[in-house]
Amino acid sequence: MKRSGILHVILSILLFLLLSSPLMAYDAIETASTGTIVGTVKFQGKAPERKEIAVTRNKKVCGKEAKFTESLVVSATGGVKNAVLYLTDIKRGKKFKVPSVFNIDQRGCQFHPHVLIVPAGKSFTLINSDGILHNFRTNSTKNPILNKAQPKFKKKLKVKINIPEIIRANCDVHEWMNMWLVVAEHPYYAITDEGGSFKITDVPPGTYTVRLWHETLGQQTRKVTVKAGEQTKAAFELKKK
Numbered sequence: 577m578k579r580s581g582i583l584h585v586i587l588s589i590l591l592f593l594l595l596s597s598p599l600m601a602y603d604a605i606e607t608a609s610t611g612t613i614v615g616t617v618k619f620q621g622k623a624p625e626r627k628e629i630a631v632t633r634n635k636k637v638c639g640k641e642a643k644f645t646e647s648l649v650v651s652a653t654g655g656v657k658n659a660v661l662y663l664t665d666i667k668r669g670k671k672f673k674v675p676s677v678f679n680i681d682q683r684g685c686q687f688h689p690h691v692l693i694v695p696a697g698k699s700f701t702l703i704n705s706d707g708i709l710h711n712f713r714t715n716s717t718k719n720p721i722l723n724k725a726q727p728k729f730k731k732k733l734k735v736k737i738n739i740p741e742i743i744r745a746n747c748d749v750h751e752w753m754n755m756w757l758v759v760a761e762h763p764y765y766a767i768t769d770e771g772g773s774f775k776i777t778d779v780p781p782g783t784y785t786v787r788l789w790h791e792t793l794g795q796q797t798r799k800v801t802v803k804a805g806e807q808t809k810a811a812f813e814l815k816k817k
């Protein structure tokens with residue numbers, strides 16, 4: 577083999593290692609004494625009203641019930657739903673278990689749930705409950721783009737995404753249908769509930785960076801210190817950008 581050929585092989589191997597390294601950055605270990613991070617995400621000021629979605633296609637199926645935009649859902653007490661919180665710098669901790677219910681349902685021409693945590697490299701199911709054509713397109717930058725038509729006879733479709741990334745997905749048939757996939761490389765991710773509360777459990781003691789991500793309100797980071805057997809509180813406030 578020529579010298580340039582060998583160099584090419586070495587460079588290819590290095591590039592492969594570099595690209596695949598994010599998947600190997602987390603180690604599952606036995607976690608005996610751990611702590612919890614609990615908190616809330618609140619909206620500062622008066623929350624904007626959610627707009628009703630105008631159903632322009634497949635009205636019989638899609639227009640049965642009124643639908644409202646999900647890009648910012650704020651409770652009566654100011655809690656922000658569907659904010660994602662995760663540790664950006666955790667290297668080892670609990671095993672990443674795949675959730676028992678692990679799918680996206682296209683029902684009433686909306687994605688359920690609107691935000692889903694997806695363990696990287698694990699398959700999940702797209703369900704078509706509507707009996708009409710939907711299409712699932714991911715707008716990824718780190719992963720290959722998925723573009724999966726799901727005709728009415730195709731009730732279930734398996735998909736898999738390998739590289740951690742927060743990805744917007746949409747349906748090309750119904751332009752109002754969109755959702756977010758949070759492809760995670762470790763189990764320390766949480767989504768806020770209706771009241772804006774979240775909980776990250778079984779965290780090994782240490783100091784970590786918590787990142788908050790919300791689809792329209794942006795991001796924030798915060799350092800937290802977790803102690804064994806204790807709860808660490810983290811309160812976030814966001815305002816409209």
Ligand SMILES: [Cu+2]
Pocket residue numbers: 685709710711747748749750753
């Ligand atoms: Cu659709």
